[in-house]
Structures are given as C-alpha cells and as structure tokens.
Amino acid sequence: MKDPVIQQLTAEKAMTVQQGCQWLGVSRSGLYAARRRTRQPQALCCTRVRLRHLFDATGQCYGSCRLRKDLAAESIEIGRHRVRSPMKELQIKPIWKPKFVHTTDSHHNLPIYEKVLDRQFEQAEANRA
Incomplete structure (x- = not known):
C-alpha cells in the first residue's frame, strides 16, 4: 500500500x-x-461454489482438513485456513455422527440363563430350539 x-x-x-x-x-x-513477496490470489467465487458442492456431496460431515484435500485432488491448491474462512461465511459446519454407546449392562444381579441348544446346531424344525 x-x-x-x-x-x-x-x-x-x-x-x-x-x-x-x-x-x-x-x-x-x-x-x-x-x-x-508474491501476491497470493484471492479465493475465487468458483472455489466457494465448489466448496459448498463438496460439502453437500460428502453428507455434510467433512471439515476443513478433508475439504482441503478434496479441493487439492481437483487441482485447487488452497490452504486449510483459507478453506475455513469461506466455511464460516457460508455457515458451513460439519455434522458429527454420534458416538456408539454400549447399552448392554453386564454388571447386573440377574441370573444368567442356561444354554438351551447345548451346541446342537441341527434343528428338526425352523425357528425352534
């Protein structure tokens, strides 16, 4: 300046x-x-459109790191922080999948049932033990 x-x-x-x-x-x-210093090119409008398309195509679960890698695969070289800024402007936030929760309570006081099959896997009728 x-x-x-x-x-x-x-x-x-x-x-x-x-x-x-x-x-x-x-x-x-x-x-x-x-x-x-060389002037860095400003992020183009097409990059934002491509970013939005990639985000929607991946099920809205990719963050800035993965989106940057996808853009690099399409020969659009842009840094991670340059991806984060348009994500904030476009209000793009990845939706995380909920963590798997184990629902089995193995510390109970109930009796453990005996084995009915006794390892006899050949049955006379279907759906009968």
Whole structure:
C-alpha cells in the first residue's frame, strides 16, 4: 500500500527510499521484503461454489482438513485456513455422527440363563430350539 507512494516519490527525485520510509513510518527492509513477496490470489467465487458442492456431496460431515484435500485432488491448491474462512461465511459446519454407546449392562444381579441348544446346531424344525 505504501510502496507505490515511495516509488512515486523516488521516481520524482523528491526524496530517497530511506527518507520515504521514515516519512511513512515503515522500515526499509520491510519495504523490500514486501516487494519480493508474491501476491497470493484471492479465493475465487468458483472455489466457494465448489466448496459448498463438496460439502453437500460428502453428507455434510467433512471439515476443513478433508475439504482441503478434496479441493487439492481437483487441482485447487488452497490452504486449510483459507478453506475455513469461506466455511464460516457460508455457515458451513460439519455434522458429527454420534458416538456408539454400549447399552448392554453386564454388571447386573440377574441370573444368567442356561444354554438351551447345548451346541446342537441341527434343528428338526425352523425357528425352534
């Protein structure tokens, strides 16, 4: 943001880079580092549409990690945190499956029934023990 101002001032020979940095309150090394950095492309609208489609296609149970992997499989390279932001904006939250609960109470005081079959697996009639 401040780099174009400094470039214009130095091109007009109004001041040096060091003076421009002091005037705007930025360090010279920070200015040069910002020039070297490449601009990251903004998340496109089609990425959000694709994200929503993948989320619905997976039964609304995939979080940001799995969705990022699916997008990478479709050659859309985007970081996990860049997936989380559109998820918040689109109000996408994964629905977790409930944990399996064991309902058998094996610590009861009831008697244990005796074995009726006595390991005789050949029956005379169907549905008769």
